Amino acid sequence: MSYRSIYIEDLNESYLGKEVVVAGWIQNYRKLGAIEFLDLRDRTGIIQLSAKDATKIPDARNEYVVSCRGILQKKEVPNPKLPKGDYEIEILEMNILSKADPTPFPVKENTEALEETRLKYRYLDLRRQKMVNYLKVRAKIVQITHQYFDSLKFLEVETPILNLATPEGARDYLVPSRLHHGSFYALPQSPQLFKQLLMVGGIDRYYQIAKCFRDEDLRSDRQPEFTQIDVEMSFLNQEEILTIAEGLFKQYFDKILGIDLKLPLRRISYWDALDTYGSDKPDTRFSLHLENLSHFKNCFFEPFHEKTYFRGIFLPKTIGSVSRKKIDELSLEAKKFHLDTLYSLKIENGQIEGSFAKFLQDELKTELLAMVQEDGQLFFGASLERRDIDFAFGAIRLLLAKEFALIKPNTYDLLWVVDFPMFTKDENGNITAEHHPFTRPKDEDYPYLKSDPERVLAYAYDIILNGYEAGGGTLRIYDPKMQEEIFELLGLSKEEAQARFGWFLEAFRYGAPPHGGFALGLDRLAMVFGGTDNIRDVIAFPKNLQAIDPMSLAPGKASEEALSTLGIKIVK
Numbered sequence: 405m406s407y408r409s410i411y412i413e414d415l416n417e418s419y420l421g422k423e424v425v426v427a428g429w430i431q432n433y434r435k436l437g438a439i440e441f442l443d444l445r446d447r448t449g450i451i452q453l454s455a456k457d458a459t460k461i462p463d464a465r466n467e468y469v470v471s472c473r474g475i476l477q478k479k480e481v482p483n484p485k486l487p488k489g490d491y492e493i494e495i496l497e498m499n500i501l502s503k504a505d506p507t508p509f510p511v512k513e514n515t516e517a518l519e520e521t522r523l524k525y526r527y528l529d530l531r532r533q534k535m536v537n538y539l540k541v542r543a544k545i546v547q548i549t550h551q552y553f554d555s556l557k558f559l560e561v562e563t564p565i566l567n568l569a570t571p572e573g574a575r576d577y578l579v580p581s582r583l584h585h586g587s588f589y590a591l592p593q594s595p596q597l598f599k600q601l602l603m604v605g606g607i608d609r610y611y612q613i614a615k616c617f618r619d620e621d622l623r624s625d626r627q628p629e630f631t632q633i634d635v636e637m638s639f640l641n642q643e644e645i646l647t648i649a650e651g652l653f654k655q656y657f658d659k660i661l662g663i664d665l666k667l668p669l670r671r672i673s674y675w676d677a678l679d680t681y682g683s684d685k686p687d688t689r690f691s692l693h694l695e696n697l698s699h700f701k702n703c704f705f706e707p708f709h710e711k712t713y714f715r716g717i718f719l720p721k722t723i724g725s726v727s728r729k730k731i732d733e734l735s736l737e738a739k740k741f742h743l744d745t746l747y748s749l750k751i752e753n754g755q756i757e758g759s760f761a762k763f764l765q766d767e768l769k770t771e772l773l774a775m776v777q778e779d780g781q782l783f784f785g786a787s788l789e790r791r792d793i794d795f796a797f798g799a800i801r802l803l804l805a806k807e808f809a810l811i812k813p814n815t816y817d818l819l820w821v822v823d824f825p826m827f828t829k830d831e832n833g834n835i836t837a838e839h840h841p842f843t844r845p846k847d848e849d850y851p852y853l854k855s856d857p858e859r860v861l862a863y864a865y866d867i868i869l870n871g872y873e874a875g876g877g878t879l880r881i882y883d884p885k886m887q888e889e890i891f892e893l894l895g896l897s898k899e900e901a902q903a904r905f906g907w908f909l910e911a912f913r914y915g916a917p918p919h920g921g922f923a924l925g926l927d928r929l930a931m932v933f934g935g936t937d938n939i940r941d942v943i944a945f946p947k948n949l950q951a952i953d954p955m956s957l958a959p960g961k962a963s964e965e966a967l968s969t970l971g972i973k974i975v976k
């Protein structure tokens with residue numbers, strides 16, 4: 405007998421009364437008098453098996469691996485909870501292929517097991533249909549990606565894993581070299597430099613499903629190793645590149661969600677996104693815009709600085725109202741963005757109430773009432789830094805959306821954020837690259853590079869899906885002189901730039917085409933399309949939030965011998 409003739413999901417009317425062989429794991433067993441009922445699970449579903457004479461079949465327990473030959477029948481009482489609940493298989497022959505100890509947690513769809521336990525026994529967790537479905541969505545994305553880029557003459561090229569550092573701004577994972585003690589490879593934070601060199605090499609249109617590694621603090625949407633759909637192309641302008649990326653999303657939406665995505669996607673500028681939604685990855689599935697209240701600055705006794713930015717958010721009464729305790733919570737969130745005070749006002753029946761109402765001049769009250777025509781609560785604050793105040797209210801906006809369940813499930817919103825600034829300032833006030841230092845400034849802003857670097861915008865774009873940065877990219881610098889100027893602005897001397905990137909920059913002296921590209925986060929796409937907000941769900945064997953694999957407990961200690969071969973001494 406062969407182990408299997410058919411997957412459970414493929415059983416249908418046409419097999420009724422016929423012999424089939426199914427194989428998988430026993431999910432459940434129960435005896436009713438002389439009749440034995442078993443639920444058999446394979447990767448595709450669950451089917452009930454029954455034996456009229458239980459003595460004729462071997463005793464199978466949960467998670468035993470069996471192969472079963474039998475006749476497909478209609479069930480007298482269908483089980484509407486299972487896709488194949490209309491059918492059962494009358495057992496002719498059943499073989500136990502492998503026995504199982506009692507498992508650390510019962511394998512069932514609605515498991516109560518803690519995530520850490522599920523990760524420790526991931527191979528058991530993967531037996532659940534829900535987990536299989538996440539992996540299927542992920543595989544589908546990969547399949548669509550290959551088809552799409554192939555149809556557009558993109559060439560899939562692999563790039564090295566053992567490299568020098570890539571300047572994506574995160575910490576590197578280092579690999580010590582055995583042959584060159586004291587030297588280290590860095591695992592790629594992205595294939596950025598190699599994909600640009602492929603353009604210099606004339607490859608023209610490249611893509612790769614690439615593993616990337618960044619040693620950062622982990623979050624629910626971040627893993628130390630993750631997968632990017634990495635793309636680069638020559639001789640195309642920004643609009644043409646965005647069109648190529650959008651076309652791919654159209655395929656994803658169509659083939660995974662069955663949604664006809666309307667193109668072109670909305671494009672909003674970085675500063676509009678910040679001032680309107682308080683985020684450069686705005687979740688636009690609900691409204692609650694930020695209000696620009698900069699005229700507030702004249703209404704306080706204490707004069708505000710000329711350059712103070714005021715922002716507010718208005719919560720209409722029809723959505724809900726926020727308790728004192730909740731306001732404290734919002735204030736705490738705002739503090740994370742250096743916003744000391746969150747003011748709040750109540751607007752009711754044409755009256756403005758709240759401890760700060762007395763500071764408002766009448767003129768401003770009238771203006772406010774005209775602005776917010778409904779009753780509700782207005783939260784506002786002020787800051788000298790535009791980003792701080794915007795991000796603070798962006799965070800408040802998200803908390804309010806959560807509190808009042810403003811996001812409808814199974815809704816999608818996709819848009820571009822474009823025109824990012826070239827530079828930001830770090831905590832020490834130094835200029836750093838907002839993306840990576842190979843990003844090209846916009847032609848019209850190039851003249852201000854030296855005189856007013858902060859106003860310079862870049863050919864840089866992010867694609868935002870339901871408030872997640874699904875991907876992003878830039879046009880690249882291909883003129884060595886411009887690259888030199890950017891390095892200089894970033895405080896990298898000629899010598900330093902040469903020492904770190906000389907090998908890369910030299911290529912641009914031998915004829916580099918105009919080029920640009922983007923990278924999409926495969927894991928995040930799988931999360932959103934799979935309907936989870938936990939990135940670990942869509943990775944077969946992820947790390948936990950401490951960057952540990954709970955199954956193997958990696959990272960592990962290296963033996964003295966291995967360390968000495970590498971010329972490494974551990975200092976406690």
Ligand code: ASP
Nearest residue numbers: 594596877878921922923
């Ligand atoms: N290398 C960039 C990143 O990983 C994406 C790009 O610019 O293509 O974020």
